Amino acid sequence: GAVVSQHPSRVICKSGTSVKIECRSLDFQATTMFWYRQFPKQSLMLMATSNEGSKATYEQGVEKDKFLINHASLTLSTLTVTSAHPEDSSFYICSARGYGAYEQYFGPGTRLTVT
Amino acid sequence: AQKVTQAQTEISVVEKEDVTLDCVYETRDTTYYLFWYKQPPSGELVFLIRRNSFDEQNEISGRYSWNFQKSTSSFNFTITASQVVDSAVYFCALSLRSSNTGKLIFGQGTTLQVKP
Numbered sequence: 001g002a003v004v005s006q007h008p009s010r011v012i013c014k015s016g017t018s019v020k021i022e023c024r025s026l027d028f029q030a031t032t033m034f035w036y037r038q039f040p041k042q043s044l045m046l047m048a049t050s051n052e053g054s055k056a057t058y059e060q061g062v063e064k065d066k067f068l069i070n071h072a073s074l075t076l077s078t079l080t081v082t083s084a085h086p087e088d089s090s091f092y093i094c095s096a097r098g099y100g101a102y103e104q105y106f107g108p109g110t111r112l113t114v115t
Numbered sequence: 116a117q118k119v120t121q122a123q124t125e126i127s128v129v130e131k132e133d134v135t136l137d138c139v140y141e142t143r144d145t146t147y148y149l150f151w152y153k154q155p156p157s158g159e160l161v162f163l164i165r166r167n168s169f170d171e172q173n174e175i176s177g178r179y180s181w182n183f184q185k186s187t188s189s190f191n192f193t194i195t196a197s198q199v200v201d202s203a204v205y206f207c208a209l210s211l212r213s214s215n216t217g218k219l220i221f222g223q224g225t226t227l228q229v230k231p
Contacts, residue, residue, distance in 0.1 A: 002162075032216050032217060034216075034218075034219075041226075042223070042224075043206065043221045043222065043223045043224050044160075044206070044221050046218065046219070049216045049218060051216075057216070091158060093158075093160065095160075097216075097217050101217075102148050102165055102210060102217060103150065103162050103165050104162075104217065104219060105162060106152070106159060106160035106161075106162075107159070108157070108158060108159040109158040109159060111158075
């Protein structure tokens with residue numbers, strides 16, 4: 001149980017285009033989903049927290065208009081990187097937490113490369 | 116402020132050796148949760164354990180064991196008879212009961228390399 005999927009696993013896009021990453025909880029309802037960014041050999045940096053049906057809460061320093069998060073259902077959250085630039089290249093990881101649970105379960109991550 | 120410190124950046128051992136990964140946390144909250152996650156080279160974080168602040172019992176799961184000591188604010192992780200498949204980055208994390216989202220505060224991670 002507690003499986004989280006992410007799609008795509010890898011994406012290469014051109015500078016100036018937008019990219020959407022999907023995060024799905026496959027066998028439980030995720031009341032809260034989280035989006036992280038991880039640079040090589042570094043820890044995870046929380047970008048935003050989203051609850052189903054409400055606006056995401058962004059961490060300080062994260063541009064809301066650049067990283068659009070939608071949590072439309074209890075099993076799906078999306079992260080859209082708008083007008084991507086090479087500096088947005090990174091490993092993006094989502095996680096999900098079920099109602100009343102304390103653990104977060106993580107997706108396999110998405111490697112974004114902006115050329 | 117809350118903080119998690121994993122002072123060991125990288126550890127290298129030979130297969131079958133025992134290895135302990137250190138984790139020290141800081142919080143003034145009295146109710147909190149501690150976690151360990153494993154991130155293998157594939158990138159996906161794997162949940163290993165959660166420990167509640169009011170439960171100081173140590174736990175053993177196969178070759179893995181965890182030592183939680185509130186007196187020293189530590190939650191150390193020991194792998195007994197390490198194997199090459201244990202090679203990964205290990206993260207210790209803290210979550211506060213007062214956080215309504217369950218936000219995780221991660222340590223910097225310890226890279227464990229187990230050589231054959």
